[in-house]
Amino acid sequence: MSSKHDTLTYNTSYSRSKSATIEEWIALQDAWKEQLMLEPEVLCSAVDLESLLETFPLLGGVDITPDREHENVAYVGIAVLSSRTLELKYCQTYRANLEVPYIPGFLGFREAPALINAVECLKKEKPQYFPHVLFVDGNGILHPRGFGSACQVGLFLDLPTIGVAKSFLNVDGLNSLQVKDQLYQQENRWLPLVGSSNRLLGAALLSNGSVKRPIFVSVGYRIKLLEAVNLVFHACRYRVPEPIRIADHISREAARQALCRMQES
Template identity: 70%
Template sequence: MSWNQDSAQKVDSGSKWISAGVEEWMALQETWKRHLVLEPEDLSLTVDMERLFEAFPLIGGLDITPDKKRDNIAYVGLVIMSSKSLEVKYCQTHRATLQTPYVPGFLGFREAPALINAVESLKKEKSDCFPQVLLVDGNGILHPRGFGSACQVGLSLNLPTIGVAKSLLNVDGLNISQIKEQICQQGKRWMPLFGSSKNVLGAALLSNEYVKRPIFVSIGYRIKLLEAINLVFHTCRYRIPEPIRIADQISRQASNRNFC
């Protein structure tokens, strides 16, 4: 799959859609989805990792942890690493006020503004650590309407993003039990996810030989699926890619400190 960067328009992360209802959010997702311009991709090709490291020398990870007592407060973890060596270059948490409640299928409208603000703050404060690609704890096009939080973050920032989810949403007839069975039977580390529509929505990955539960990778914005898969595999020391795993750790630590 590929994209048309010229057609991308920045997602307004301000008050225009924060106060909107579910019907308006659905319409916005459908509108924004057109700017992804996804095209077929040959998944049998081999990715040149050195070229990938050159294109994306710094890789970021984003995760968010809600406050234990206050529903409208959360802590964003942002980690920047060398994509090749996985050396940590930047590690910070940001306290955020969430403007909307959680509605299934619309997580981006609750969390994306906080994630976007954290990345924009990095660009102002330490631009030499600004990443060329972001891993977002959430979904990209592997989403009921094809536009998850990773898409929302990427389109707003005009930055390549990859959605990495720990669980599978109910999308286009995909069945988690069947996927787990198939990937184990095939003896492969990853398998593409074809929905009832026969479109490739993402991939299920077993991060390493010891992992039994797959993670789910999908395109967020301005990156090909094979590139996303290879970057995620490279950054996985455990089940979850290191940039997201560390971002999750530091956001949880911030939440615990403020709770105590």
């Protein structure tokens, strides 16, 4: 296991510069969405977890923490675990320069290039730890235009990705209170999220028996929702899957250490 701290340069070829218009971003999302090639899914079908673990022996997770003092600086954490044992195999943090401002609904344009660069660096430096599926702290197709940051990361890496969000984004007639009420009133620990357009957008999960707040899972790229739900349940020791929890922890620690160094200087 290793952890270190390097600097990443934001690659605007994955998005647009600060001068791009919202209309250009929408057009890009619509064009990229066509490349997801989503297949219809039967929710009553069974998923063989053993087969999933064979297909995805290494689970990766990425998360990003903003710098407290610099608006366009952030720290990316990446963690890779054994899918069977959830043993941590590798983790690393990067300092990333962000050039695109945050606009609601377009988080991928700000953060996805930094996440993509981190995974590409891992593939180059430690290919033996390159994950077979990646958990992304954010939304996949559970998004106003069906193309959240998990889709953007997966598409450009050509890697199966799962969006795991800690807060709910109201889309397609769904709202947070309605979803939580339905989830709490049923016996199952997960609820399919079907919008007013009758499209399956994702799932709300109570990830283990002691969790009171749901997480929201959606397809990012090259994986089905039932597969994603089963992998998330398997990977959750606490509220969020271990790959994301660890990536979040190390990125926050990197941001904290950077703040301490600045205060001491």
